Amino acid sequence: MDKYRLIFNEEVNKYIQLYAHIKHLIEINQIEDEEKLPSIRELADFLHLNKVTVINAYKKLQMEGYANQKIGSGTYAKKKDAIRGFKKSYSATFKRLNSGKLNDMIDFTGETTSADFFPVADLKAVLNDVLDRDGAEALIYQDALGYERLRERINEKFWGNSLDYDDILIVSGAQQGIDIVSKALINVNDNIIVEKPTYSGALSVFKSRKANIFEVPIENDGVDLDALKAILKKNKIKCFYFMSYFQNPSTVSYSDYKKQELLKLAEEHDFFIIEDDYLSELIYDSDIKYSSMKSFDRYDRVVYIKSFSKIFLPGIRIGYLICPKEYKDSVQNSKVNTDISTSSLMQRALEMYMERDYWIEHIKLLNIKYKERYEFMKKEIEVKLSGKIDFSPPGGGLHFYLRLSEKISLTTIELFYKLRERGVLITPGVMFYKHSNQGERYFKVGFSQTDCDKIEKGIDIIADILIEAER
Template identity: 55%
Template sequence: MDIYKDFKFKDDETPKYVQIANFIKDLIDKRKIKEGDKLETIRELSKKLGVNNVTIVSAYNKLKAEGYAYQKVGSGSYAKRKEVASNFRREYSNTLKKLSMEDLTDVVDFTGETSKEVLFPINDLKHIINEVLERDGANALFSDNRNGYTNLIDTINKAFWDYKLNNEDILIVSGAQQGIDIVSKGILNINDNIIVEKPTYVGALSVFKWRKVNLFEMPIEDDGINLDKFEKILQKNEIKCFYTMSYFQNPTGISYSLEKKKRILDLAEIYDFYIIEDDYLSELIYESSLEYIPFKLLDKNDRVIYIKSFSKIFLPGIRLGYLIAPTIFRETLQNSKHNTDITTSSLMQRALELYISDNKWKKNIKNLNDEYIKRYTLMKSLLDKEFKDILTYIDPKGGLNFYLTLNEDFRVNTRELFIRLRKKDVYITPGAMFFTSQNDGQDSFRLAFYQTDKKKIKKGMKILKEELISAKLYNESKLDN
């Protein structure tokens, strides 16, 4: 049956591509086109509806931008029921908001998103802020530079880059999320093509979808993206940016090999695209085999937009970070920042500058590493001993989480697993949260140890194993019946 036989263009000013997109959305909502069904090729549909190929391309781009379709490289476009994705995301978000307002004494938060546990020495913060106020007086509340506190910018350049950068290229931002948003607003236009890792950070996906860009997802391996598939996309499409998390990628925890970094930088020059490097956890390296060499440090051709967050390692809830802009984008990104919130808290910038310049930074990083490596080691040990027949994972060797994939015998939709565990006060992040399509990531989930001590890790992992075994037995009983 031809599902397009009843389609007719309206005699109004609505563009044809919008009318086609709205008709297809209605078919998806009414389940006449099912979740995951392949949409007709551009050539087939243009012939069927009597329009040119560009009209169908625009209609499909609109569907993708509004969450009703997704693209598989080299295969075509596929339908996605928007409410499936949005309803669960909303439920997940509302659950965490409610959780953050409750007593978490008996709760095991493997999402890492409640921020109830703070491993920063609060007395140090009090001392630093008092010292800043005594030193600078009322000036501590005012910024001397729209791009950030001048002394902080210089201290960042000295402490982390050994003065290899120009201070003018450093822009202080209110955390990594704002950095991604500023870059997106500054250099991305509707229907620009960008490549993201698959899976990737949900906050970045949200920003890019708002900009209505075309997303190409690139499978991630144990040392970075698949370069053969990456270059094929570059050959066939004009790519504006590649968004990557070079260390302890969220959610997979993988870090890029030096070889892949160098090759991606070469490809950026060959195919004229820019790399957005989101470096949010590179301080938390637990094994000496992992060396800290970000894309930006290798960047000879000014191709990397580097974003660094201090939120996880300075103080959760105080949003601070910085962005390094290539010269070509410097003014554009500065204007994008100023249009967003004019300036970031001057007092906290001055406090961060003193924290770094007095070397308290290094002491706290050591304390964080000492604590988190204990949790990492415990969770890894439990996974290896108690879950070896249940799931697989790539050892992150640092960071704050593990990304787990269920084996065939224990395959259960992890959105359902989230709901089952929630009833027992254990909270995980289902893999589907990190993909553009809810068809992906159904057998995976992330376990973060950021908000769990060793006692809660043991408790939560015990309950997790019980629920997975219970789900397996339930699935087997359904098959028997």
């Protein structure tokens, strides 16, 4: 009963404060799923409250999905929605972070490269030269496929002119790529397969299309083919979504063998594949070679999505996709219906940025800087978290994916709350599964927003808390 104790302030309605307190207890697992809450009389007596206050707090818990009332028996905590509650709290933290209000924290949740390394002067020069060259032309709508010269340039720089540049569609980042492809090709009740775990932003899009989502576990060289085949045997599948390098969150990279097997399956069972190539520029381990699934795609089955925002110029919001000829028209219409076209000035600036090879210099710089952080953080984890977590170093990318060992008596949601109090932010695994009650033993730590100094401090704090939590 003691955990229900609460000191009320004068500013907020008491029932709201009581509701918020109990909600918090559920979120941090101090109240378990299905645990019976105290009776109304009991809690009112214990906290010296009017019974109506408790009744209103319980009502609000029910309304928000944190409790169930069973007639004649009482009120019970609801854990599944507590995880949903955690997700809200997590993204609220993010919103504050993004608006700069939590700048002093050690942020291991970063998804994009740091602003520190970005050559603003180069971009400024390019923007000015584009406006001098093109004038107002640079500010009007483009061809619906995107600025023609940018599509030519992408074909030249990334594909050795092997593509028809009219098969390239410029989009406002990879998230938009996933969204417009889904709107064009995925309908209510279509079956689609994703990796387990997978990127939450993609999951949200597929859920919003009301697709049936199958999850296939990921192994150390890509998705489990046997599990995938078992699904294909019983179901007509529309699409498989995956990340070829440093998969988010598992950090797995696909072997060429698995890429080719998946292509064969796609042809055999007539589904298409979305390849989200979000981070292949950052390879630190020389054993890892780059070859996209798209480059093997002789059946024209792969929608290839590439973001420049992730690694390169996050605020610029540009990426591109390459579409099988069969789907080209509908994906292009979907882009028009989504936002007409992507900012034309930025497309022109990016084209010139590539033409001048600024981009390749920038990628080289990032590889040097991030490899340093990667090696440092890997060692910190190996030394300081030894025995408390398991992980496989990915050899590239911007994050590690850690699993709590059996002897740690915490979920990673609890770990999140404890770390946040001490100024450290991580991403719990629950964000990456279709069913929110999975992934509680995993968490993700990224190093794009933290220099070596912050990495050291952050890992020290994680070690502290895990030592306390050893059974």
